[in-house]
Amino acid sequence: MLLVQLMKPFYTKQEGNRIKLVFAYQYFSIRKDDELFHFIPVEGKEIIVNAETLQVENLAEIFVFQKGNRYIRLPLYQLLVVSDVHKHLQAIIETNVHMNLSSSSLENAATVIQELEEKNYERMIDYALLHRDVSLFNKLQQYKEFNGGFPIE
Numbered sequence: 001m002l003l004v005q006l007m008k009p010f011y012t013k014q015e016g017n018r019i020k021l022v023f024a025y026q027y028f029s030i031r032k033d034d035e036l037f038h039f040i041p042v043e044g045k046e047i048i049v050n051a052e053t054l055q056v057e058n059l060a061e062i063f064v065f066q067k068g069n070r071y072i073r074l075p076l077y078q079l080l081v082v083s084d085v086h087k088h089l090q091a092i093i094e095t096n097v098h099m100n101l102s103s104s105s106l107e108n109a110a111t112v113i114q115e116l117e118e119k120n121y122e123r124m125i126d127y128a129l130l131h132r133d134v135s136l137f138n139k140l141q142q143y144k145e146f147n148g149g150f151p152i153e
Contacts, residue, residue, distance in 0.1 A: 002083035005029040005036060009092060014051065019093060021047045030065055030072070030083060037065035037072055047076065049093055056080065056089075 010024035023046065028039035044061035059077035066072075079085050121140065128137040 002079070003031045004084055004088050005031050007085065007088040007092070012092070017051045018057065019049045019051050021049070021089075021092060023047075028063075028065075032072065035067055037067045037070075040064050040066045043073075044076065047089065049089070051093075054090075054093060 006027070006029045007023075008027045009021040010027050011022050013020045013022070023039055023041065025040055026038050030037050030039075042064050044058075044063050046058070046061065048057045049055065050057055056076065059075065059080075061076040062073060063076060063079055064071055064073050074082075121144070125137065125140055127133075128140060
């Protein structure tokens with residue numbers, strides 16, 4: 001059995017419902033019989049995973065590993081069967097999905113904050129008008145003009 005020593009994508013990219021993991025030289029290494037083989041991107045260099053089903057889509061991709069003048073050449077489907085790549089792959093995908101969820105949560109939070117600021121501004125205008133506070137009303141108008149106003153939907 002082959003054991004993964006290191007599996008770190010050079011970069012990951014989400015394209016629609018696919019997660020593309022691209023590997024570069026020495027970012028991926030396997031151990032076979034106490035010998036360390038390093039990935040070399042001479043043929044295949046990426047793993048494409050469906051984000052919804054978490055299934056690897058490019059099983060025919062050929063990965064090549066090298067130690068000195070010796071090479072191991074394996075199709076991705078075989079690499080998944082004879083090694084523990086799936087464990088490392090799962091951890092990478094979970095991290096990527098978590099990061100995407102975090103960034104979308106931040107975008108949602110920014111939207112909510114902007115809406116709350118707009119409602120607070122409107123309440124402050126109402127307060128100034130209710131109490132006939134011309135000074136506060138003018139300050140709020142200047143603030144709105146200075147900050148470019150709030151987008152109207």
